[in-house]
Amino acid sequence: MRILFLARHYTYFRNYESVIATLAGRGHELHLAAEREEDLGGREMVDRLAREHPGVSYGWVASREDAWGAFATRLRMTIDYLRYLDPAYAAAPKLRARARERVPRVGLWLLAVTGAWSAVGRRSMRAVLYACERAIPRSAQIDQYLRDQRADVVLFTPLIGLVASPQLDYLQSAKALGYPTALCVWSWDHLSSKAILRNVPDRVFVWNETQREEALTLHGVSPERIVVTGAQCFDQWFDRTPSIDRAAFCGKVGLRGDGPFLLYVCSALFHGSPSEALFVQRWIRAVRACALAPLASIPIVVRPHPARLKEWAGIGVTSDP
Numbered sequence: 001m002r003i004l005f006l007a008r009h010y011t012y013f014r015n016y017e018s019v020i021a022t023l024a025g026r027g028h029e030l031h032l033a034a035e036r037e038e039d040l041g042g043r044e045m046v047d048r049l050a051r052e053h054p055g056v057s058y059g060w061v062a063s064r065e066d067a068w069g070a071f072a073t074r075l076r077m078t079i080d081y082l083r084y085l086d087p088a089y090a091a092a093p094k095l096r097a098r099a100r101e102r103v104p105r106v107g108l109w110l111l112a113v114t115g116a117w118s119a120v121g122r123r124s125m126r127a128v129l130y131a132c133e134r135a136i137p138r139s140a141q142i143d144q145y146l147r148d149q150r151a152d153v154v155l156f157t158p159l160i161g162l163v164a165s166p167q168l169d170y171l172q173s174a175k176a177l178g179y180p181t182a183l184c185v186w187s188w189d190h191l192s193s194k195a196i197l198r199n200v201p202d203r204v205f206v207w208n209e210t211q212r213e214e215a216l217t218l219h220g221v222s223p224e225r226i227v228v229t230g231a232q233c234f235d236q237w238f239d240r241t242p243s244i245d246r247a248a249f250c251g252k253v254g255l256r257g258d259g260p261f262l263l264y265v266c267s268a269l270f271h272g273s274p275s276e277a278l279f280v281q282r283w284i285r286a287v288r289a290c291a292l293a294p295l296a297s298i299p300i301v302v303r304p305h306p307a308r309l310k311e312w313a314g315i316g317v318t319s320d321p
Contacts, residue, residue, distance in 0.1 A: 002029040004151035006061060008165055010034045010042025012157050015186055015233035017045065024053035031149060032058040035165060040306050062145035064166050072136050076168065078107030079129045080161075080195040085116055095193055130198060142166065142173045154179045156201065158186040161194030171199055188231075191215055200225060207231040253301055261299035262287075268307050276308060277315040 003023065007013055013020065013032055020030055032046050046058040064072075081103045083089070084096040100108070115121030146154070154174045159167050160183075174181050181201035185191060188207065191214040197204070200219070204226050206212050212228055215221040242249075246258070255261055264283070266276050280302055287295050304312050 001152045002031070002150060003153055003155060004031050004033060004146070004149045005155045005157075006033050006167060006170055007157050008034065008167070009036050009038040009040075010046045010058070011038050011040040012186060013042065013046055013049075015231075016157070016184065017049065018235040019232045020049055020056060021053060024049075024055040027055065029055045030057070031151070032056065033061045034058070035061050035063075035167075061166065061170070062141045064139040064169055065141055066139060068136050068139070069166070069169075072133070072169065074104045074107065075129065075133055075136075076195075077102040077104065078111065079126070079133065079198075081107070081111070082116060082122055082126055082129070083196050085111070085122060092193075133198070136172075138173050138176060139166075139169050142169055143177065146170070146173055146177055146179065151179060154181050155184055156181070157184040158190055158194070159183050159201075160190060160197050168199065171201060175199070175201075184232075185211060191218060197221065203227055205229045255299045255301070257299075259294075259299075261301055264300065264302045266303060266305040266308065268305050275311045277304070277312045281315065 005013070005016075005020070010032070012034075020032070024030060032049075034042070034046075037043070046056075050056045050058055063069075081099045084092070084099045089096055103111075111125060114125050116125050154170070156167055156171060159171065171181060180203075182203040182205060183197070183201045184205050185207065188211075191197075191206070191211055197215075197219040200221050202225065204215050204221050206215055206226060206228055207230060208228060212226050215226050216223065244252070250256070250258075264280060266280070269276060284300060287298075287300070290296060
């Protein structure tokens with residue numbers, strides 16, 4: 001079987017590294033296609049997979065070059081914002097604000113004049129905007145790219161939440177051309193905090209029963225299309241063994257002794273969030289000031305998020321006890 005796997009950038013394949021390797025080991029061909037570059041190590045990972053498995057290749061997707069691309073992006077940004085106007089997201093202002101930032105002015109004006117803050121207004125606008133999206137013609141470039149790949153199945157990740165991505169155009173073309181399609185849900189929160197899945201692929205691969213319920217209730221996916229597979233990004237942990245012993249690790253990160261330590265794993269957070277580096281500094285001081293043993297002296301290891309390394313410039317935590 002030849003599998004075309006589409007992602008926003010190569011690092012998205014990180015969560016499916018074990019799946020890609022297993023499929024290639026069983027004789028399947030996989031072409032890993034990305035839209036843009038990134039600096040998180042994804043290119044090195046897919047290059048290694050291609051070297052280790054003759055059936056794995058990688059490259060870039062074809063871009064949509066007609067006049068409909070920009071219109072489709074603006075329309076989808078407006079559609080996605082509708083989700084967060086629902087009262088269910090009243091307690092999630094950050095999600096609502098993040099979605100609003102992407103909406104073009106004409107989209108905000110349209111939602112305002114049509115009363116989209118009411119349930120009736122949202123239903124009406126949703127029907128109109130969905131109809132407009134379905135009416136967008138397919139891209140000839142994307143159709144040709146899919147034909148050239150000669151795939152037996154087309155996989156997508158993350159698909160939802162990528163309003164400026166051609167993945168939705170690829171899904172439209174793949175289904176119209178008769179290719180079996182599937183969404184590989186990339187992360188634990190993608191079904192609950194990203195866009196609504198409107199054009200549903202033939203299969204939706206989810207992590208667990210919680211995501212299955214989200215696909216059913218939040219996205220209206222029919223039960224026969226949902227497949228619970230487990231979280232592939234954790235496959236590697238079942239048989240993984242330490243690459244170095246504890247003493248070597250402690251020496252590498254500057255820990256002393258053989259006692260317990262705290263690990264602070266930083267988050268990507270929202271765009272424009274306050275500096276997490278400064279927060280970590282304050283948090284460490286609070287831990288050190290705690291009267292409860294052994295918090296005042298327990299070693300602390302901080303792992304900055306790869307996407308927020310710049311804010312750690314000039315920030316030090318090693319001077320604390």
